[in-house]
Amino acid sequence: MKVILNSGQIEQILADLTSRVISEFSPQLDVAVIGIRSRGEILAQRLSSRLSQELGREIPCGTLDITLYRDDLNSPQGGAQPQVRTTEIGFDIDEKIVILFDDVLYTGRSTRAALDALRDLGRPKAIKLAVLVDRAGRELPIQADYAGYKTDVAPGELVQVFLSESDGKEEVVIG
């Protein structure tokens, strides 16, 4: 087990991301943050509250459950059957700039599923992908717009994200 990010570094990544979003989009633009369950939900909430604070207005935040859009539903999942949970997006995504937040970008399949799910919810002006960890091993032509940390871990290894809200501790580990 190797810690690649500690709580201070995670905090710094969110702070950097907040300033990048603010500098990249003019303040009038309609930005919303949507997190992919489960860890992306927490990261999205942190980002939206930072953005809301900086911009002095409420930046809407939602949660996306991508289970129904996965591409492996009809193949045996070998003991890891996905559970359908709720999508909670209480605002209209049409014409918004959506920042889609996930904890780890790996094969790109979750992102693909999330893009398809968002398509059924409306037509955003743009979708930007933010991830805490960008790990090598893409199986689809998908790249992150904001990646907090890039790593080249071997295919068999596990990148685990722990966040205080869900796990009681704050770190990212490999192995």
Add this chain to the structure above:
Amino acid sequence: MAIRKGKQLEWKHKHLLGLRDLSAEEITYILDTAKGFEEISTRSVKKAPPLRGKVVCNLFFEDSTRTRNSFTLAANRLSADVIEFTKTASSVSKGETLLDTARNLEAMGIDIVVVRDSAAGAPKFLSRNINACVVNAGDGFCEHPTQGLLDVYTIRKFKGSLEGLKIAIVGDIAHSRVARSCMWAMTKLGAEVTFVGPPTLMPAQVDKLPVSVSYSLDEVIEKVDVVNMLRIQFERLGGNPFPSVREYSHYFGLTVERMKKAKPDILVMHPGPINRGLEMESEVADGPNSVILEQVKNGLAVRMAALFLVNQAAAQVQ
């Protein structure tokens, strides 16, 4: 935010035949899954892709509007293709057996059969003889699992939990598969169920079921948190189980007068279709305690969950 830790339950049943054989945990798992499907019906594209390329056949040997339409819509919202099969417009009227009908449909590549039949056990029989998933949409006086599930789903939504609730199921218990499925689901989730009705409409050996029995709605109405009024099924009643419709309504109808004795937050339920003025006065059916239309709405989410889960289980054993 609720993030589940530890080992989560895995759905292993490729058929949904009844609630009697499911555990409380499994029933809860279906309800939790259904929760994720509610949102689909609220958005602009009311569709999600998990059953894309799958074929669902509605095999209904008895009349149904609500349940059949609900299953069709549920399948459509999951992107499945649906074949509608009704008794009168098919070869069944020419004498084809249930099994032959199902096997022929299966030869066309059906993945899930939703079956309703007047014979108890017909879905189970089918499940043993065909490869497709089987979902019971009502068999004889035995079970109607998705109705039981949508009823507990609705109760859970309004009351938070079934644990410790007192529930009356009122009316023609003997001929009601809804009463049985409800009884299994409600008692497994911790509610106390009382069957209420005239002795002539109680099932044989009711004392062997996990319920109390009462012959007086007046005695029960003030104590319960939920009252589920069953439809008097004139098409099934033989003989004269009660002297007159008026007398039945007098003793077992949910009237405005009777509602005055009930708890102010009592939930009034009915599986539909209502005989207005018989089981229930219109003012009660349309009143503030009625969740009848909510039941219909939730039925859709529950049926989406049922179709999704049986298909998931089938994918695991491929």
